[in-house]
Amino acid sequence: MSKPYLRLDKNDAAVLLVDHQTGLLSLVRDIDPDKFKNNVLALADCAIYFDLPTILTTSFEQGPNGPLVPELKAMFPDSPYIARPGQINAWDNEDFVNAIKATGKKQLIIAGVVTEVCVAFPVLSAIEEGFEVFVVTDASGTFNAMTRDAAWQRMTAAGAQLMTWFGLACELHRDWRNDIEGLGNLFSNHIPDYRNLINSYNTLQSQ
Amino acid sequence: MSKPYLRLDKNDAAVLLVDHQTGLLSLVRDIDPDKFKNNVLALADCAIYFDLPTILTTSFEQGPNGPLVPELKAMFPDSPYIARPGQINAWDNEDFVNAIKATGKKQLIIAGVVTEVCVAFPVLSAIEEGFEVFVVTDASGTFNAMTRDAAWQRMTAAGAQLMTWFGLACELHRDWRNDIEGLGNLFSNHIPDYRNLINSYNTLQSQ
Amino acid sequence: MSKPYLRLDKNDAAVLLVDHQTGLLSLVRDIDPDKFKNNVLALADCAIYFDLPTILTTSFEQGPNGPLVPELKAMFPDSPYIARPGQINAWDNEDFVNAIKATGKKQLIIAGVVTEVCVAFPVLSAIEEGFEVFVVTDASGTFNAMTRDAAWQRMTAAGAQLMTWFGLACELHRDWRNDIEGLGNLFSNHIPDYRNLINSYNTLQSQ
Amino acid sequence: MSKPYLRLDKNDAAVLLVDHQTGLLSLVRDIDPDKFKNNVLALADCAIYFDLPTILTTSFEQGPNGPLVPELKAMFPDSPYIARPGQINAWDNEDFVNAIKATGKKQLIIAGVVTEVCVAFPVLSAIEEGFEVFVVTDASGTFNAMTRDAAWQRMTAAGAQLMTWFGLACELHRDWRNDIEGLGNLFSNHIPDYRNLINSYNTLQSQ
Amino acid sequence: MSKPYLRLDKNDAAVLLVDHQTGLLSLVRDIDPDKFKNNVLALADCAIYFDLPTILTTSFEQGPNGPLVPELKAMFPDSPYIARPGQINAWDNEDFVNAIKATGKKQLIIAGVVTEVCVAFPVLSAIEEGFEVFVVTDASGTFNAMTRDAAWQRMTAAGAQLMTWFGLACELHRDWRNDIEGLGNLFSNHIPDYRNLINSYNTLQSQ
């Protein structure tokens, strides 16, 4: 049995962004679009902030699924980008798995659209190959809450760690003293309530 | 302990449709009727599309439970059809189990009404006999969400894989290149958002 | 003040379907897609069944809004179809208003996407011009329930009658004896619970 | 304009129970079945307790709509019972309106299935004819909350008073001293929380 | 028609607290008990803070309805307290109406349990007698949201102003300069989020 605490380590983790495509996003209805957009970009910002190797993949972007969300493409210009010719489970694509293995990391952070397919399938495959897998649940979306709940139970039963982007950032950062301003900035950009706290604080400080 | 990823294989799976009867359907209140009807027919379409051996069974169709939904009867004219004389757990019916065993498959895909009885009982029995069992949660319905949640926890604890019809289709298909048009058609018929994407795409393509 | 009961009269009513386009439909999140698709097609079936003059209009269908839902186009091949060059409130389009006035009807049944714009604007304009206006709320969709609630209050305050497709069909039909089979068929095709009742009934009748 | 307080008067009120039929009840999904059954029987008990003339009517009970709920039939053996041959709006049935007028009452208490049709139509017709109309909202049911909300807005705009069976009972009774035990009994039978209060109280009293 | 803005005036308003009794409170299920208790006490604090004449009344406190909530009794030791012998609508009790008229105020602020009876009945009666009536909706509770919604629509249609205790306090206070500390204290005691803001602010100020 695995140890109770699979803890993220920024030196041993890679990020996989699976099928965040402009067409597929219209299928996501278990999270409000404003929030979902924010969560996905927050996760991308985390990947960059913690300098994690990141791999992008898409499914059929020439067709109705649409292109990768342009913001993501722009944020990771040098990352491996695997436009899969047909495999639904990205893990069935050799280039994708090779790109992962090339990172040398044993912890995989996964998010994508839709949760029970584009996320759950590679999650289960990766666990089977011995990786420690962390699902960024709030940067993954699907048709409705019922579908999501079923996918979560399947992944949890297999040993996946269910995270959110904020918990992920905190577990990777470990200690505010590593960089107060950088992390504070990241939170301010993606958590309106935190931004308000900071703005109130700064105003009072400067009075 | 079972391996982390019990993966559906279209060559080793059979479908069991349990008690989708016109009277019993009025008991289903954890899923909206429009959506539920669509989900059940989508699962049936998957069974046909992937050419999976399918077994139908009903409970007391002469009485208030009502007949099998006519659409299902029409879609599987040659499938084994077991009108159980009284057994509540379909697995207690020898004909039903024999029909399953006759398929030679070791993966069972199960959906039915109501979830905590007509689905959960044969699910638990099948797991006990060594089958790999996949519950199509969104083609199974019951009285309310609380009842469903309890049933899910019982089945999950026993090792059942919670799926939805869309995840099931994707896991069975594996690669779009096996047949783009057929799968796209199936999705277009049962996912309005996907149909819209395809219609927008086709219109733009033809301009 | 208007009389308490503005009652639909199939001899004096026209149907306006506003901007049910494949792109815009991805904005609708206050009604589940399966149910919304069903409601829109049910309303269209009512228009045909009661032989009501029907007018279709779209906004910018060459661009991202996408084409009119193909099913609607196919159902009303001979109806006036006004692809508006830019007016957001369809009532600002002279062709649209002329088509309405050409019907000679004084009751207008309106549905569209999105509720607070494509529906509410012509609703308010039509009331101002003295029409009796009936909003088919469940064949109209928008971003979320809060937006819908605000739009409903604005339209109600102006005197619009809030209907649903089923209530509309019943008010137009008035008496089952006018045609039992036709109306029953329409309900069976769009109300799964009703279909189940009919199937149970027919089975018992034939035993 | 009507006066602000249309107040129920047990000497001037009649009760109309419209289409509470065993088949149609399966369409009701805006109220939980346990609660809805309780509400309808509570309203019926109120009608008997306050000795209000009560009129029953049904639509097509030979067909899939099913018979009147047997409990209601048994509770009002001598009440006018109008099995309408086809009119959807019960007010279009002369016998129904005659039965109402024969009561000589000017306040009408209406409940039925489904709210936006079987309730709203006669509500609007009765208001138009000058009756004061009280809708028992929780003894009236329909497909979903959205449909109900639209129907409520239509009826409210026309001047209907939205009530529930408990408020109705209280407004009719006016003063507990008219009969403490009888009303307490009615509440104990239909409000579990009230029954618990009474049982706790009685136990303590008897110690 | 009444003018658009019926504005509370602390020199012309009285508070009526109707039937907040320990037994009846177990019937309240449309507001969470922690929040409801807070709201009722906040309203009572407002009555004291703004020095508004306050009238308490109860229904059958010897029986299962239980005594008035002790906190309220303790907060208004010198206020008129009318234990009604049986009248359900408090306005039917002469002592109650006399106590109100003795205040000489023409604005009445009303809260109570349950909303559609103990609140709505005197609200409607008071409007009929020409008072301006303000319902404190969040210090009034009832069986469920559906019941509350119906009661709100009935009261709104009659001209009642729907308020909450916070809006009431703000409308009565008019200007923070009348007393910053007192009002801030009242808010800090009843709005945890406001208390946090104040505590953060004070800490920063004192650094």
Next chain:
Amino acid sequence: MSKPYLRLDKNDAAVLLVDHQTGLLSLVRDIDPDKFKNNVLALADCAIYFDLPTILTTSFEQGPNGPLVPELKAMFPDSPYIARPGQINAWDNEDFVNAIKATGKKQLIIAGVVTEVCVAFPVLSAIEEGFEVFVVTDASGTFNAMTRDAAWQRMTAAGAQLMTWFGLACELHRDWRNDIEGLGNLFSNHIPDYRNLINSYNTLQSQ
């Protein structure tokens, strides 16, 4: 590890009803009171119908917790009835455990108020002593859904089977042929939708 399917056997099961007291019931807010009352009585009817040894217990019934619900007392006049002098976990009461062991059954069916205490504590104790434990979730109630969810996860992790009264009845009965009328009656009395099906069916049969 336990086998996947712990299946209820009417010859080896006892029922424990824990603290369904008139005062404590006012704490239950995760299930609507109408539904909860029905579920508890349905479970009691099951216990009688399947002739299962049943044990009643209460906590402090002289005080504010109130007496056992009178209906339950009346239904089980000869069952062991343990009014615990103070133990919160009923399993800490020797008489209670002795009564259980005296039944000689190894399967325990437990329901009570509140779920995370009166149910969860004896559930966990019983599992620890080797019993197979079945929680009747819908005849057990507590403060809110969050509390219930936490309690369910704790009990599930320990190996409890989460059931509802309907699933329990079906698993105990096994085959309709054992007694069609009796079980049908039980369902008709506690499931309004089922009662409607039966009434529709009977009417059609008798035509």
Next chain:
Amino acid sequence: MSKPYLRLDKNDAAVLLVDHQTGLLSLVRDIDPDKFKNNVLALADCAIYFDLPTILTTSFEQGPNGPLVPELKAMFPDSPYIARPGQINAWDNEDFVNAIKATGKKQLIIAGVVTEVCVAFPVLSAIEEGFEVFVVTDASGTFNAMTRDAAWQRMTAAGAQLMTWFGLACELHRDWRNDIEGLGNLFSNHIPDYRNLINSYNTLQSQ
């Protein structure tokens, strides 16, 4: 009585942003923070895009309420900015009303925090003075949905038009041909679903 359609006219409308302060925003719980932030900024973008005179006001920004959200301050550097010394209803502040009257507009678009106070009070005051008032409901927030509902009913009864920022933009723009790119851009920046449509469209166009 006012005419049915109070229609926004960009040449006759001013925008009032009331108390969007960093501290007060932590009180807003009826809209998710990600969505609320987006809505407020979208409304601000509309004010700029349509070149509407805009007036900012705050309450006690030195204290715990916190400063105006910095983004708003930055977007309207030259707009009247009234830091109210104490008036809760901004309309009680002479500078604020003078600034409004100085615009010469008779339509007022209002949003703020919290809805039932900072929005509702000036809304009611403005209506009383003869302005046409449009509430931007989704850029206004408060403690919970119940509070919002009460505030909406009070404002609607007084004649306020309930809008959302999207409806407002559409009603002001009137015709896409006035500026396709500008409005499309505004929507793309604040409606993720619309942005996806545009990105899919542009990609296909460029292929």
Next chain:
Amino acid sequence: MSKPYLRLDKNDAAVLLVDHQTGLLSLVRDIDPDKFKNNVLALADCAIYFDLPTILTTSFEQGPNGPLVPELKAMFPDSPYIARPGQINAWDNEDFVNAIKATGKKQLIIAGVVTEVCVAFPVLSAIEEGFEVFVVTDASGTFNAMTRDAAWQRMTAAGAQLMTWFGLACELHRDWRNDIEGLGNLFSNHIPDYRNLINSYNTLQSQ
């Protein structure tokens, strides 16, 4: 595998209150603020009532996170108070762990803000070090229900016991006879429904 029933023992348990700071509390949106405040204070009262060693810790209280809630500081004047200089997981702070180990207890009761970070991280660390860990879920808060659900699944999978403050109090107390008045008082102060029961009871007793 751990035994099924990890049972709290007041002689072997310590309480950890993590980051209940005035700023961070504005992030909590999965529990209503009135209820959350009550839950946290109830847990603190339990710690004092059962005389459990309690450890307080905060993160960055000089900055926007704000100071520890003053009530907590006041309730535990002599408890270890660790203002962490930067560690996000409190378990990474040596002083914190030393303070825990100094208690000599092997059961840890943990609550904090936010659930998936400040609670989940030390929970997982403590389990890994062999402690029995009990999460007080309702005295722990976070951004939304989805985030909470993911955190619960992660902690449950690792073996944490999910509790609420009421269940915790009951499991620690074991037997009412240990102190009826003290525990009754604690419940009366934090459970309005229980307070009402007691007040009704006391009134009846004294009559």
